[in-house]
Amino acid sequence: xxxxxxxxxxxxxxxxxxxxxxxxxxxxxxxxxxxxxxxxxxxxxxxxxxxxxxxxxxxxxxxxxxxxxxxxxxxxxxxxxxxxxxxxxxxxxxxxxxxxxxxxxxxxxxxxxxxxxxxxxxxxxxxxxxxxxxxxxxxxxxxxxxxxxxxxxxxxxxxxxxxxxxxxxxxxxxxxxxxxxxxxxxxxxxxxxxxxxxxxxxxxxxxxxxxxxxxxxxxxxxxxxxxxxxxxxxxxxxxxxxxxxxxxxxxxxxxxxxxxxxxxxxxxxxxxxxxxxxxxxxxxxxxxxxxxxxxxxxxxxxxxxxxxxxxxxxxxxxxxxxxxxxxxxxxxxxxxxxxxxxxxxxx
Amino acid sequence: xxxxxxxxxxxxxxxxxxxxxxxxxxxxxxxxxxxxxxxxxxxxxxxxxxxxxxxxxxxxxxxxxxxxxxxxxxxxxxxxxxxxxxxxxxxxxxxxxxxxxxxxxxxxxxxxxxxxxxxxxxxxxxxxxxxxxxxxxxxxxxxxxxxxxxxxxxxxxxxxxxxxxxxxxxxxxxxxxxxxxxxxxxxxxxxxxxxxxxxxxxxxxxxxxxxxxxxxxxxxxxxxxxxxxxxxxxxxxxxxxxxxxxxxxxxxxxxxxxxxxxxxxxxxxxxxxxxxxxxxxxxxxxxxxxxxxxxxxxxxxxxxxxxxxxxxxxxxxxxxxxxxxxxxxxxxxxxxxxxxxxxxxxx
Numbered sequence: 001x002x003x004x005x006x007x008x009x010x011x012x013x014x015x016x017x018x019x020x021x022x023x024x025x026x027x028x029x030x031x032x033x034x035x036x037x038x039x040x041x042x043x044x045x046x047x048x049x050x051x052x053x054x055x056x057x058x059x060x061x062x063x064x065x066x067x068x069x070x071x072x073x074x075x076x077x078x079x080x081x082x083x084x085x086x087x088x089x090x091x092x093x094x095x096x097x098x099x100x101x102x103x104x105x106x107x108x109x110x111x112x113x114x115x116x117x118x119x120x121x122x123x124x125x126x127x128x129x130x131x132x133x134x135x136x137x138x139x140x141x142x143x144x145x146x147x148x149x150x151x152x153x154x155x156x157x158x159x160x161x162x163x164x165x166x167x168x169x170x171x172x173x174x175x176x177x178x179x180x181x182x183x184x185x186x187x188x189x190x191x192x193x194x195x196x197x198x199x200x201x202x203x204x205x206x207x208x209x210x211x212x213x214x215x216x217x218x219x220x221x222x223x224x225x226x227x228x229x230x231x232x233x234x235x236x237x238x239x240x241x242x243x244x245x246x247x248x249x250x251x252x253x254x255x256x257x258x259x260x261x262x263x264x265x266x267x268x269x270x271x272x273x274x275x276x277x278x279x280x281x282x283x284x285x286x287x288x289x290x291x292x293x294x295x296x297x298x299x300x301x302x303x304x305x306x307x308x309x310x311x312x313x314x315x316x317x318x319x320x321x322x323x324x325x326x327x328x329x330x331x332x333x334x335x336x337x338x339x340x341x342x343x344x345x346x347x
Numbered sequence: 348x349x350x351x352x353x354x355x356x357x358x359x360x361x362x363x364x365x366x367x368x369x370x371x372x373x374x375x376x377x378x379x380x381x382x383x384x385x386x387x388x389x390x391x392x393x394x395x396x397x398x399x400x401x402x403x404x405x406x407x408x409x410x411x412x413x414x415x416x417x418x419x420x421x422x423x424x425x426x427x428x429x430x431x432x433x434x435x436x437x438x439x440x441x442x443x444x445x446x447x448x449x450x451x452x453x454x455x456x457x458x459x460x461x462x463x464x465x466x467x468x469x470x471x472x473x474x475x476x477x478x479x480x481x482x483x484x485x486x487x488x489x490x491x492x493x494x495x496x497x498x499x500x501x502x503x504x505x506x507x508x509x510x511x512x513x514x515x516x517x518x519x520x521x522x523x524x525x526x527x528x529x530x531x532x533x534x535x536x537x538x539x540x541x542x543x544x545x546x547x548x549x550x551x552x553x554x555x556x557x558x559x560x561x562x563x564x565x566x567x568x569x570x571x572x573x574x575x576x577x578x579x580x581x582x583x584x585x586x587x588x589x590x591x592x593x594x595x596x597x598x599x600x601x602x603x604x605x606x607x608x609x610x611x612x613x614x615x616x617x618x619x620x621x622x623x624x625x626x627x628x629x630x631x632x633x634x635x636x637x638x639x640x641x642x643x644x645x646x647x648x649x650x651x652x653x654x655x656x657x658x659x660x661x662x663x664x665x666x667x668x669x670x671x672x673x674x675x676x677x678x679x680x681x682x683x684x685x686x687x688x689x690x691x692x693x694x
Contacts, residue, residue, distance in 0.1 A: 061453040062422035067414040075409035106408040
């Protein structure tokens with residue numbers, strides 16, 4: 001599940017204004033768009049290395065992708081205009097980069113790497129072709145960076161104003177990893193750690209709301225860039241449970257707690273340390289809220305046996321014997337499992 | 348690419364009327380819907396046989412699916428309310444069955460069978476939960492019939508009135524098939540054949556437009572049911588090229604012709620024979636148009652070496668040395684490669 005940038009209805013610039021004067025997708029037709037989108041993706045290409053495994057790429061009825069490890073990882077995630085991005089803040093390129101990262105983070109959190117993605121674009125006929133090209137550039141950039149080819153996709157027309165981009169990412173466990181790292185493997189006594197700082201995306205969102213249009217946190221919100229290789233690193237180090245922080249530490253930690261049947265206890269000092277990075281610009285209280293509740297981080301949250309935390313990971317606390325309902329606690333306070341982050345269908 | 352039932356804007360009953368009085372998806376929230384949808388899908392389940400290959404199913408960051416043949420087939424297809432179905436004609440169950448069949452037909456046309464599907468629902472918060480349940484029943488029914496488990500999915504909120512259902516189907520080549528059957532393998536001298544009758548879905552659409560709400564063609568239009576096992580059968584028989592008829596014989600045949608660099612010559616008598624089945628109700632001319640241009644059939648269109656056409660397939664003509672641009676011809680007449688079927692973004 002993706003979390004969201006902002007509830008709908010606050011956009012300034014609309015998609016219609018992008019590339020004004022140029023053709024719309026309705027004007028070039030399905031074959032034209034496919035040529036543009038898949039043509040460009042094929043050109044930009046992914047690392048030649050990753051193409052070795054593409055038996056059949058875009059252009060036939062299905063893709064056919066070599067699988068070396070005997071099993072394939074598969075995940076899908078969608079971004080919707082007005083719900084997951086605002087045109088006032090995000091370009092098509094931002095959307096393309098972010099949707100790929102979100103999906104690859106899901107693979108990383110199992111201990112995997114991407115081997116191919118399928119892209120679906122659902123849009124209004126009035127969408128400027130320029131926006132599609134921009135999206136394509138973003139998709140190609142994120143895929144190239146990860147060495148993952150675009151192997152197929154779909155294109156569908158939708159009603160006025162609708163633009164949605166779905167990616168399905170396929171992948172495999174990295175070499176030497178015996179099994180996918182699930183949410184359910186945390187055991188009392190394990191150490192809880194995160195692959196990088198938290199709250200940056202939320203901080204960027206606050207800055208966007210306050211009128212900023214650039215800056216490192218704004219950039220991170222629009223195009224989160226995390227070291228997804230830490231997924232395989234954590235799996236090889238013996239991670240017992242893992243998830244990427246897409247809906248906030250409280251929510252995603254809660255998912256691990258419930259699936260594993262443990263309580264997760266956050267260390268006050270560790271949370272304060274993470275918040276301290278954001279505090280000068282956000283203020284301490286807002287910084288703590290960003291760390292505990294901010295979504296769309298895509299850093300990896302994992303539990304490890306004592307002594308197995310990989311270099312560079314930030315220790316946040318530990319897993320404990322459950323007391324009643326599995327929860328994430330900060331000192332005496334249980335974090336609301338539905339709070340802080342985002343529920344797509346919540347009021 | 349899916350083709351469509353009807354251009355938007357002719358609906359009678361709206362989604363809002365289904366299950367009136369019951370809760371909406373916005374009222375039960377994301378976790379509630381996921382529980383409903385994936386809970387029900389897990390219960391209905393697919394054949395236990397197919398579950399052997401699911402290492403990790405719904406509920407974690409990604410699915411993990413065993414791959415026995417060293418490579419995975421992957422395809423994705425979306426249906427959009429108002430574009431690919433009308434609520435006046437299709438129930439949620441119809442949509443669920445049809446979107447699964449469309450995707451599995453793409454696998455079949457490579458010579459493959461499904462091993463797992465991912466489902467994405469994009470919808471308005473006001474969508475009645477009853478419609479989701481209905482969709483789920485349809486998805487479960489089509490998946491069970493094919494022995495394919497639902498291994499994951501995504502849920503996203505969208506603006507007022509928007510409902511879209513995407514399926515990504517994963518699969519493998521059936522045993523004994525050395526490679527996927529592409530669109531590009533047809534050679535001059537090959538025989539062109541189809542796995543079943545054509546024009547039924549289009550005939551059903553005409554009957555719906557004329558006010559009918561049931562009947563065998565209406566049923567076929569709303570819930571196409573084809574023998575997808577004919578994909579592996581054709582591949583084992585030595586099919587040189589294959590595609591499923593989703594956008595019409597002219598369009599899909601044109602894709603094979605262009606990819607293979609051949610002309611496809613349709614036999615007048617064969618087309619007349621197929622049309623004769625529909626003529627009593629449609630009239631001869633409309634019946635011929637249904638056979639040549641009707642989409643959403645999902646029967647398989649393939650070329651075979653002489654003598655290799657499987658039992659039960661209908662011979663339609665043959666592949667010939669190309670003369671100029673590769674085309675599909677009926678006698679002297681070249682079928683319009685963009686005509687008859689459907690372009691999502693065409694005027």
